[in-house]
Amino acid sequence: MSTLAINLERLKSDLLSLFEIGYNPETKGVTRLGFTEADTRAKQWLKERFEHEGFWSYIDQAGNVVGRAKAEQPSQVVATGSHIDSVISGGMFDGTLGVLAGLEVLRVLRDHDITPATPVEVYAFSEEEGRFGGMMGVQALIGELTPDWLMSAHDVNGVKLQDEMRACGLDPMRALEARVDPGYFKSYIELHIEQGPVLDTIRKPIGVVESISGVYKWIVRLIGKSNHAGTAPMNMRSDAFMGLANFANEIPRIIAEEGSDKSRLTVGKVDLKPGHAHTVPGEVEFTLVGRDTDCDVMQALADSCRKVLSAIARKHNLMFEFEQMSWLEPQPMSDTIIKLIAEQATRLDLPHEHMPSGAGHDAQHMAKVTQAGMIFVPSVNGISHAPDEWTHWQDIEKGANVLLHSLHKLATE
Ligand SMILES: [Zn+2]
Known part of the structure; x- marks a missing residue:
């Protein structure tokens, strides 16, 4: 099991390719606001990446992209993921890291002929950055959306969510159908950049998130x-x-x-x-x-x-x-998952720090329906939501390996 390791070159290549969708050479930032044309192209690209690897993928009624090894419907999954929408002129790693590391985990398990007892399912939750004032995709999944909200939600320019969804070929009211039985999720782990200066300052590659503010x-x-x-x-x-x-x-x-x-x-x-x-x-x-x-x-x-x-x-x-x-409300992460992530970091000989998350993440909603946790990797100078957002490739690799081993443990035990 200790031979399991992610292939950084594959993960890097995916991160660089996705960064091209919505990239502006003048600002050097990427803009993929939820339910815009660039966002839709990114979702299609991701679905095709899963399929290209021989995995099964689909886009649900709320615009979430889901991928897993096999098509047949499991009764329960170990979930991972994050988001691929961005703010205006964002960086390369916010959200995308957690999703593409999830895809890489599927590849590693396949390469080692590992079929876990509980399949790993990878999510790119739609509209995480809150263009319409929520975390729409994950909230649809856990059954928190209401018809009223779907009809009235709009962005700062008055553009309505329902119109943008229709333009993307989705029926807004059917977003409620994305709801999944909470028992479906055995657990959820999200890998994300810290977006703050703590890990970079104390020079530790791994953050174990204890709670989300x-x-x-x-x-x-x-x-x-x-x-x-x-x-x-x-x-x-x-x-x-x-x-x-x-x-x-x-x-x-x-x-x-x-x-x-x-x-x-x-x-x-x-x-x-x-x-x-x-x-x-x-x-x-x-x-x-x-x-x-x-x-x-x-x-x-x-x-x-x-x-x-x-x-x-x-x-x-x-x-x-x-x-x-x-x-x-603040959302504590699961003690079981906190312990598991810290154990995997220790086993891989990676210094880690227990810390809170000051920013909001999809994990705070998943934590309402299952045991959830988050892994942070350092953001250079704490910069995020900007073109200068950067995480060293060796830290990306370390974080993705902690994710791999944590998911492997949960999925095979
Ligand atoms: Zn994010």
């Missing part, structure tokens, strides 16, 4: 009064920007008092009104995104943000209101 998104408004910047005395203003600046200044204290080392609070988008150099800004609207891996900590952070914003509003004569756009 929960995340909430608010739109906050502080409303005061616009006024002439020359005539309004400093002590008689209702300056919305001063309220925001004051809040930003309080973020480290909120985290120190209510948070953990895994907490994150980010003001990412600010709209100051009216936005003139000589006018005291009367209103500010900003996004506030909070994250933590513990439910209670996440709640405490949210409560504290609300209290601090109320106090700041009083101090600066502002009105405070907020809308909660989303609240996604």
